[in-house]
Structure formats: C-alpha cells, structure tokens
Amino acid sequence: MEPGMVDLERQPVVEVEIGSLSVEGSPRSTGEDPDHVAALLGVDVTLPPILVHRATMRVIDGRHRLRAALLLGRTVIEARFFDGDEAEAFVLAVRVNVAHGLPLALADRKHAAERIVASHPHWSDRMIASVSGISAGTVAELRARSGDSGREESRVGRDGRVRPVTGAERRRRAGEIIRANPDYSLRQIAREAGISPETARDVKNRLLRGEDPVPARRGGSAVRDEAVAPPRPPVETVGPPAGRTPGRDWTAVVERLKADPSLRFSEKGRDLLRLLALHTATADAWDDLIDSVPVHCGPVVAYLAGDFARLWTDLATGVELNIPETG
Template identity: 45%
Template sequence: MEAQLDRSDQPQDLESSEPVLDLVPIDQLQPADSPRRAGEDEQHAQRLAESETEWPPILVRRSTMQVIDGMHRLRAAKEKGCHSIKVEFFDGSEEAAFVEAVRANIRHGLPLCLEDRRSAAERIVAAQRNMSDRAIAECTGLSTKTVGGIRRRLDQDSSPQDVRVGKDGRRHPLSAADGRRQAAKALTAEPFAPLRQIAKAAGVSVGTAHDVRERIRRGEDPVVPRDRGKRPKPDVRKGLTAPVTDTVVTAPEKGRKMKNMQARLQSLRKDPSLRLSESGRELLRWLHLHHRAQVKYPHVVDNIPPHLAAIVAELATQCSEMWRNLAQELEERASQQD
C-alpha cells in the first residue's frame, strides 16, 4: 500500500512533523468515497457549523481532489458561507485512500458504527487480498478474529495466498518455511546482495535472512526443523484448509528450550549494562515474567473462564505483537553490526 501524505514542501533539515497545509477553494473539492453507507449526519455537520472551535484540516486525495476525511467539516464550512478550507493532501491509490478514510473515521470526529466498519473491512479484504488481517483490524477498529472470519467467507472460492502485507507495510509470507525458501532463492541468485535487499525480496526479517545465509554457508537446509514441522490444519466447519502458525514442539524439545531460556536469563542478569540501568532492569523483569508465564501456562490457561476467553486471546495477541516488533528491531540492529 504505497501511499503518503504530502511532505514535498517541508524543509528536510527541520525536525518538525507538522503537516503541510493548503487553503483550497471549496468548489474544487469532490465528494468522498465514504465508508459511511448512510452518508453524512446532518445534525453533526450542523453542530460543527455552530461551533467556534477551529477544525482540523480535511484530508484530500491530490489526483482527484476527492475528500478522504472531513465531509462533515466541508459541509459545515459551506453552511457558514466559507469559500475555502484548509486541506492536507494525500498521494496514493483509490484503495489506499479508502483505507485511510476508514482509519481516520475511527480515530476522531463521528465514529463509524459497527456495521459500517464491517462493510469497510469486507471491501478492503476484497480489494487488497494481500493485506494482513491484523493490519485491516487496526484500521477498521475490529478484532483480528472478526476480520479473519470475513476473509474466510469472502475467500471460499479464491485461491490461497502465500504473502500478506502487515501493519508495518512489509510483505510477510504466511508460511515461515516459504519465507526462508524465498530468501535462499534470492541469495542463490545474488550471493553478495545486502541482507536488507534479500529480506525485502523474501518478505522476512533481516535477522532471518542472515540466518538463512549462514545455514547455506554451512551446507544446511535453510528451513529450520521447527518450520518444517508446520502443516495445514483442516477447517472442519467449512471443509477448508488454513495455515497454522503454531509450531509442533515435542515435550523433550520444550524442556530443552525452557532450560536454555533460563540459562540465558541468568547470564543477562549478571551483565552490568542491564543490571545497573533502570531500562535494563525493566527488560529483565519483562523477560522474567515471560519465563514464569511459560512455566505456569497450562494451569493458568485451563482455568480461564469461557466468557473471558476471547478477551484474553485478544490481549495475548497484542502482547505477542509487541514481542515480535521488539525481536525484529533487535535482529535488524544485530545484522547492521555484523
């Protein structure tokens, strides 16, 4: 989803992130491709017209002069007899503009109702099939589970995809094994290419690309054993197959991983650069709590009340996302040092 807000007139040496605004005649603007199926709310526009508070600029797609976000403000400006309005320009495709309209309308102003958000998610899934469930959930204000259900319903007659674009804007293979194979293929074609180039081509992290390169140098399979253990899991309800993200781990292997994690934690606790700084001690507390959670996992999960299962699952997903982002950032730092 290659789109961006206009920043072309902003000096590069300034640290300010203030948007570049233009005063545009109202009669040059076109109606929005709005996610609001019922159109604008007249009462909300009237309240804005009666307010003395300065409104934020509206968002407009430059190529078509179509309003992305701000139809209520535009209507209120017309009501007040204004001839122009402050605009922030957006450069991107029609699909990207619609995604931005949905995202903007759940953040401020008059929020989208649940049915409008569901309808918007359906349109985004249909138009941008490679956009991940998590990214769509973030911009529509729905849960990842809800977006996944919408995708399964719309994709019943479609061929499965191997890659999706996540919230970070990067391409991610649905299968870790496929991502590693793509990285190996890219490295075979260009052995001396920078790791960032390989990672981008394969849709994997820089750390994964680095690991694949080292495994190839040692003559090993670029796909690690844990990823080779992944296989499609049948969906009994619809007779479909869906990719499984959980790794098949045996009890002895799990025990070895726990001991290895405990040994590494003990080593980190002795490191002065962590032990003697507040941020370092905070990181050690996070890791210690995670280790304890793994130990207590079966007992705690078995006793979660059924009516709280969905809420806890969503919170757990958000926590895992934080750890994944942390891991990816640190992998990139490590590869840069290498």
Template identity: 45%
Template sequence: MHRLRAAKEKGWHSIRAEFFDGTAEAAFVEAVRANIRHGLPLSLDDRRSAAERIVTTRQDMSDRAIAECTGLSTKTVGGIRRRLNGDSSRQEVRLGRDGRRRPLSAAEGRRRAAEALTARPHAPLRQIAKAAGVSVGTAHDVRERMRRGEDPVAPRDRGKPRRPGGHQEPEAVPGDPAVTAGEQERKSRNMRARLQSLRRDPSLRFSESGRELLRWLFLQYQAKAKYPHVVENIPPHLAATVAELAIQCAEMWRSLAEELEDRAGRAD
C-alpha cells in the same frame, strides 16, 4: 470530502490538507484508518462496508491489517473474506499491519529457513529469519530440529496454512500430541533459565519499566504451567469470550516481539 464541503459553505478559500502519494486503493485504506481515529465515528455498517472494499481491492493485506484499519475484529474480517472470496483467490503471501509480507503456509517458511541454514549454518538467526520471511523464534526452532535430525517442519504445520490473520499457527500447548513430554520439559527449563538470566540483569532490575517487563514475563511463565487446569475449568458459556481475549493478548505479545526483532535487526 465532507470537510472540504463544510469549508466551502463557510466561505473559506484555503484548507489544511495532507498529500498522499499512492494508488486510489491505498488512499482509501488510509482514509478509513484516519476516520477510525478521529472525527465522527464510523458506524459498524460503514466499517464492514470498508472492510469488504479493502478485501476486494487489496487481497494481499492480512486480516489483522484490515482489522486494525477498520476497527473490526480479525475474526470478522476473516468471515468477510471467506464470504466474498472463498478459496478462489487465495494469496500465497499476505501484507501484515507492520508492513511485512508473510507466507500463508507456515511449512513453506520453515523449509526456506532450513535451506538458508544449510547454506549458511553459522549465520545469525536474525539473518536467517529475514531471508526466510519467518520470525527469529521459528528460525531457532528450525535450527534445533535440524540439529536433532528431525524434519524442520513441525508436525502441526504439515499441510496446514496459516490462520486467516496471516500469522503462524500458535505453538503447541501442553497436552498437544505433537509435542512430547520431554520436549515440553526442555522448553520449560530453557524458558525458566532465560527468565532467571533477565532477572539478574541490572538494566532491568533497577528500572521501573524493566521490573514491569519482568513481572509480565514471569506471569506468562506461570500461566503456561497452569494452562491445562485453567482451561478445563472455564465454563462453556464463557469460552468464546475468553478465547477472544486470549487472541487479543497473543496479538499484543506478537506485536511486541516483532517490534523488538526489528530493533535488534537495526542494531546489527
């Protein structure tokens, strides 16, 4: 709108434009996303107003997707949604920033994965995950729980919705009563074995990007082992800052995992 007016005032008879095929609401989302990346930066008030409009008109979009579009934090968008909607317009499914639709209830997704595994016990996990609308990691966890004769819905997910961002509740950490010491040790051994296997793979060992990836993964493994001690010693006045950084790191790893899952699915 502003560029068009400037072009007319300069006496131009034509202007470069990008045609968009979609609803007015979808066009507004794209306009906000574009203005975040170039041109005169939107003020904080402008971004908050944009988020309020998107929350109202596109209630199926996840908090993370709206945050990525408006340049706000996921927590801020969640607060805007609660202020505007409360629980009166709660959606069962949210559209993530990767274009995927995910259920708000982690338990429901696990139940669908269990049903798919019962119907097709030998199907690849990626197919099960796609059919149930869950991650490959969740599908794997459901399969392992069923093999042990346990409820496919983990205790931490029973009766709990997904977080406002539209993604699943995080995996239980050491010290979580929902996870036994034996299960923690089993997961740790499994993770260590997979890392060692990756470390021996020539395609990673002999490339700079592969070695960088291995360093990232081993650093995460070490951080998980030292997690309780580190958390106990974080000063209270830094807790919120560290929490926000941890969330951003988790979102980066989740985006990486989703991109790799998509690539693996295309390869299949």
C-alpha cells in the same frame, strides 16, 4: 511508505471552493451526524483543514467540518490534498476516520475492510485490521467469504515485511535457510523465516532425518499457521503468576523485575517497567475503567485496547526469540 502513512502535516494548506468538492465514496454510509455538526458549529477555535483527494476532489476526511462551513455560509474551506490513486485514498479515509473524530460504525468498518481486501489482497489480515479498526480474525472471515483467501502466496505485514501466507511456506523457507546456513541458531532461523524457535527446531530435526520440513497433512487439513511462538519456560526463575485475572499477583512479579539492576538502571528498562506497572491494577479497578468509558468513545477505546494488546503480543514474541537457547 504504505498508502495512508504519508506525512500529511507537510502538505500545504490551501483554500478550496466548497462547490468543487464531493462526499461520494465515503466509508461513512450514514452521512453526517447532525449532533456532531452542531458541536463543530459551537467550537470557538479554527478547525483543522479537511483532506481532499486531488484527482477526484472527494473529501477523504472532514465531511462534518465541510457541512459546518456550509451552514456558516462559507464558500471556501481550508484543505490539504492527497495525490494517491482512488484505492489509496479510500484506505486513507478509513484509517483517519477510525483513528480520530467521530468513529465509523462497526458495519462501516467491516464494509471498508471488504473493499480493502479486494483492492489490497497482498496486505495481511493484521495490516487490514489495523487500518479498518476490526480484528484480524474478522478480516480473515471476510477474505474467505470473498473467495480471495489463499490466492496470494505472501502478504505484506504491518511492519512492511513480506511473509508467506501459510505455515507450510514458512517451514519450507526455514528449510532453505538451514540448508544455506547450517551454523545458524534456532533463533536466527526463526526470525528470518517468521516462525517460532520450536518450529525451527522441528524443521531442523526433520531435515536431519531426511524428511520434508512440512509435516504430512492429517485428514486433508492444512498445516497450522505457526508464526507465533508457543509459550516456553523463561531462563530465569521469575515466572508469571498462575491464572490470567488482571491484577492477580502481578504486582509482586513487577516489583521483582523493578529490583533487577539491568532494567532499573537503563532508560528503556525503566520505560518497560512503567508500562508493566500500568497493568497491575486489580480486577475491580479494571471493571471501573470499563464502566468509565463513555458510550460514544467505546468503539475507539475498544479498537485501541485491541491494537495495544496485539503490540504486547508482538513484544512477547520478540522477547521469546531473544531468549538464549539451552540444550
């Protein structure tokens, strides 16, 4: 299990002397927010236990709750302990402070991503992005700026799988799979090598012609990352509407999908239809949603929307790989 993904709810809650705790090394550079502390002081419920790194007694999560307890004159506070190393504790601090409570400022999230790139260079850009609450592209820029880009031959993704960093390495891996399993379909090759079916087809054709699976570089540029499948026509005639404006003709397409018995009469199919139907709002409705987001919730909503968009991209790629091959 990756650091930060441990089931913290199973850790016992204990009382800890407040004087033994430290808030140094926090990803939050601005310290406590007085308004947030005041809001906690006015809450008439028991606050959740804070999270503490046992080895250093640093507060991983709960700095504002700690300040509120001090202002109330308390000498002990309820806490759960985390037993990983310091790098893992920092990753966990970033993860939980991005996911809930008072969100980290963008500058803090970028600085946190820089630290995680240094401490976990084997993690993929998307993995680090999911922890730090910024885009994978921004992580890639930070990695390149640090000089660590390209040092690792492979990286661990969000799903725990290890994949080659470059498109060239994925193509070579596909070539090995084809040589060892000549009867594999393009879909099987693509799934195991982490490439698109079209790239798998190109690699297979190159091997049949006696060529290297990696195309020659043009003008000294590296082979493009080809992990994500390019668009291809669907098998059925139910195609997407022209244009990408939210709500534009989507309702009619979703209604056609709702009429498909294979989706309508299965539990997972109905779940998918409900998710698709959520996105059929008009452009004006989307604008209203944007305007309804309070400023203080903006960073969290923006992060969640971006992360959910990446999940939809993963779903699109997975469905693409499952489309039967023709010809």
